[in-house]
Amino acid sequence: MRKPVAILGSAVFFVVVPCAIAGLVPWWITRWQFRDPFLGTWVTQAVGVTLIVAGLPGLVDSIRRFAVEGFGTPAPVAPTQILVVTGFYRHVRNPMYLSVLAIILGQGLLFGDWRLVAYGAAFWTICHLFVIAYEEPTLHHAFSAEYEAYQRNVPRWLPRLTPWRKG
Template sequence: MRMSLFLRNLFFTILQPGVVAGLIPFLLARKNFENAFAGSLQMYHYGGMLVCLVGMGVTLHCIANFAVHGRGTLSPADPTQRLVISGLYKFSRNPMYVGVMLMLVGEAIFTQSANLFVYGIGVFTAFNLFIVFREEPRLKKDFGTSYQEYCKTVRRWI
């Protein structure tokens, strides 16, 4: 059971944040990444890396929390069995999305790519629409009063 949950989380981590915050940004700003590593790194490169690493840490912490406390994955196709309100979820209802956004902001800073800044705005918009119109209604249906009480005490973002 634990191995299955680990493998499902690994799969969805590669599929979702891996594509959104890894593959697509690399494809959009490939030359910018190559140029950054071809020359000497500047302070903004280090700042971008720091922001990106913080985002990775937040995202991985949330994924682990979903597996351990929620008994599920980050994917809407394989959601948690229990409402997760511990860890970073005490401060934000959507810290995993915040983590992914931090990765994107860090990559945009690192590469100085206008394409990544625009992409990040699009991703944030898509996240917000998905949360409001799909995820929150499902959580209200699945977890009822406990989710509604949680929403009263914890903000959607930060």
């Protein structure tokens, strides 16, 4: 896939998928109405804002890297041609999912709404099953030894503190 097409495809993916999952659905659940903060303190809301702010750059950067470095999109119908192992991908194999999860959970804390926390847990569970059943086998098939080395060195969900450097 050529880079301009990959950039356009990734931009469309961003608007359709993560914006719906981390924006439209949380709005539909909460109408973004504040409830009493968890634990009765504004600190939980501050943590929520921090999670949202932390999740946004990870999401945007991950999608950008798929297009610019991988010459593809996050969508399974137009995958990357090159394994992306830079940026946040040097710390964790699934920064895009973790970023969306941080945004969802951040909104749950900000709005004091357990429904969003439950939605975040459901989102992560679905992502985990998708990663195990589809993504990892597909990446192994497409990138073989390169992906195996990446898998051995970079955790699936809990980020490593020091960035991994490809071989």
